[in-house]
Amino acid sequence: MDATQLPGAGVVTATAETDLIRARDIASTVVDPEIPVLSVADLGILRDVEVRDGRVTVTITPTYSGCPAMRQIEHDLKTALGDAGFADVEVRMVHSPAWSSEWITPEGRRRLASFGIAPPGPLGEVLCPRCASGSPRMVARFGSTACKALMVCTACGEPFDFFKEF
Amino acid sequence: MPPVLPSANGDRLVFLLACADDNLVLAQRLGEWISNAPELEEDIALGNIALDHLGVARALYTHAGEVEGLGRTEDDLAMRRSERDFMSALLVEQPNGDFAQTMVRSLFFDTHQVELWSDLSDSDDATLAGIAARALKEARYHLRHSSAWVIRLGDGTEESHRRAQEAVDALWRYTADLFEGGADGHRDQWQKTIEEVLDEARLTIPEDPYQRSGGRRGFHSEHLGHLLAEMQWMQRSYPGLEW
Numbered sequence: 238m239d240a241t242q243l244p245g246a247g248v249v250t251a252t253a254e255t256d257l258i259r260a261r262d263i264a265s266t267v268v269d270p271e272i273p274v275l276s277v278a279d280l281g282i283l284r285d286v287e288v289r290d291g292r293v294t295v296t297i298t299p300t301y302s303g304c305p306a307m308r309q310i311e312h313d314l315k316t317a318l319g320d321a322g323f324a325d326v327e328v329r330m331v332h333s334p335a336w337s338s339e340w341i342t343p344e345g346r347r348r349l350a351s352f353g354i355a356p357p358g359p360l361g362e363v364l365c366p367r368c369a370s371g372s373p374r375m376v377a378r379f380g381s382t383a384c385k386a387l388m389v390c391t392a393c394g395e396p397f398d399f400f401k402e403f
Numbered sequence: 404m405p406p407v408l409p410s411a412n413g414d415r416l417v418f419l420l421a422c423a424d425d426n427l428v429l430a431q432r433l434g435e436w437i438s439n440a441p442e443l444e445e446d447i448a449l450g451n452i453a454l455d456h457l458g459v460a461r462a463l464y465t466h467a468g469e470v471e472g473l474g475r476t477e478d479d480l481a482m483r484r485s486e487r488d489f490m491s492a493l494l495v496e497q498p499n500g501d502f503a504q505t506m507v508r509s510l511f512f513d514t515h516q517v518e519l520w521s522d523l524s525d526s527d528d529a530t531l532a533g534i535a536a537r538a539l540k541e542a543r544y545h546l547r548h549s550s551a552w553v554i555r556l557g558d559g560t561e562e563s564h565r566r567a568q569e570a571v572d573a574l575w576r577y578t579a580d581l582f583e584g585g586a587d588g589h590r591d592q593w594q595k596t597i598e599e600v601l602d603e604a605r606l607t608i609p610e611d612p613y614q615r616s617g618g619r620r621g622f623h624s625e626h627l628g629h630l631l632a633e634m635q636w637m638q639r640s641y642p643g644l645e646w
Contacts, residue, residue, distance in 0.1 A: 298533075299458075299462075299537075301455065301458065301537075301541065302454075302455045302456075302457075302458025302459045302461075302462065302534075302537055302538060302541055303451060303452075303453075303454030303455035303456070303457060303458040303541075304454075304458065305454065331533070332462060332466075332530050332533030332534050332537070333529040333530055333532050333533025333534075333536075334533060334536065335533045335534075335536035335537040335540075336537065376444075377444040377447065377448070378448065378544070378547070378548060379444070379447050379448035379450075379451040379452070379548075380447070381447075383451055383454060383455065387444075403540055
C-alpha cells in the first residue's frame with residue numbers, strides 16, 4: 238500500500254498546512270519590545286517561517302547592529318510559539334540582505350505615527366506626529382533607542398521621536 | 404590594491420577577528436563615557452555608538468566561529484582570548500583622555516570603517532556582505548557625529564583648539580595598524596577624508612611621520628591588558644556563566 242493511502246495520511250498533510258499557517262500567524266503578532274505597537278512583521282524583520290517534522294524555524298534579520306531588542310524578540314518568538322503548542326522552535330538570524338527601514342510596512346508606518354513616533358518618510362520627509370507639520374528641528378541625532386532620533390516640531394512645539402531612515 | 408577579504412579560510416578568520424576586535428575594544432572604551440559625558444545627549448550618543456560597535460563585533464565573532472568550524476561562540480572569542488590573541492589596532496585601545504581625544508580617535512576609526520564596509524558590502528561572503536551593508540550605514544552616522552565634534556572643538560575656543568590639536572598629535576602615530584592586514588589600499592582615501600575634516604577644524608596633521616604598529620600581530624600597548632581584565636573578569640572567573 239502506498240504511504241499516502243494509509244489511513245490518516247491526508248489528515249497529517251492538512252495538519253502540517255494548518256500548523257504552518259498557525260505558526261506564521263503567531264510569529265507575525267510578536268511585537269518589538271521597545272515599540273510595542275509594531276509587530277515583527279510590520280517592522281519587516283520577519284523573513285520566513287517554516288514547519289518541518291514538528292520543528293518551527295523562524296528566520297529574522299536584525300535591524301541596527303546595536304539593537305538590544307533582538308535577543309528579546311528571539312525569546313518572545315520562542316515563548317509565543319511554545320505557548321501555542323510548538324515545543325521545538327529555532328530562531329535563525331540572517332544578516333544578508335541587510336535590513337532597511339524601507340521594509341517597514343505601510344501599516345507599520347501608520348502605527349508608528351499613531352504611537353507618536355514619526356516614521357521614516359520618502360525623501361527624508363519628517364512629519365510631526367501631532368500636527369503633521371513638516372518643519373521639525375533635530376534636537377539629538379541619537380535618541381532613546383538605536384533606531385530613533387529626537388526632534389521637536391517648530392509649528393506646535395511637540396517634542397517627538399523620529400524613526401531614522403536606515 | 405590587495406584583496407581586502409582573504410580567501411583562504413585561516414586568513415579569513417584572522418581578518419574577521421581583527422575587525423571584530425577593533426569594534427569590541429572601541430565599544431568598551433566608549434562605554435566608559437556613559438554617565439561621564441559632557442552633556443546628557445552625548446551620554447546617550449556615545450552609549451548608542453558603543454552598542455553599534457558591540458553589535459558589529461558580535462555578528463563578526465559569530466561568523467568567525469562558523470568559518471573556524473570548531474564550535475567557538477561569540478562569547479568564547481570575545482571573552483576567552485588573551486591580550487596576545489587580540490588583533491585590534493593600537494588606536495582603539497588608547498585611553499579616552501579628554502573628550503577631544505575620544506572624538507579624534509573616533510574620527511580616525513569611523514573614517515576607516517566607512518571605507519572598509521563599503522568595500523565589503525558586495526563581498527562573495529553573503530553573511531559578511533550583510534553585516535557590512537548594515538555597519539556601513541551606521542559608520543556613516545558615527546562619522547557625522549565624530550567629524551562634527553572635531554570641527555566644533557578645533558574651530559572653537561583657544562582651549563578646545565589646543566586640546567583637539569594635542570589629541571591629533573597624540574593619536575596620529577597609532578593609525579598605521581588600521582591599514583595592515585590587507586586593507587592598505589584605503590590609506591589614501593582615508594587620509595583625504597581626514598584632511599578635509601581637519602582643515603575645516605583648523606587642525607593639522609603632525610609633521611613627525613613616526614608610526615607605531617603591531618596590534619594586528621598581537622603586540623599591544625600597556626592599555627589593552629587592563630581593558631580586557633575588566634571586560635573579561637566575569638567569564639574568566641566563572642567560565643560558561645550565562646545570564
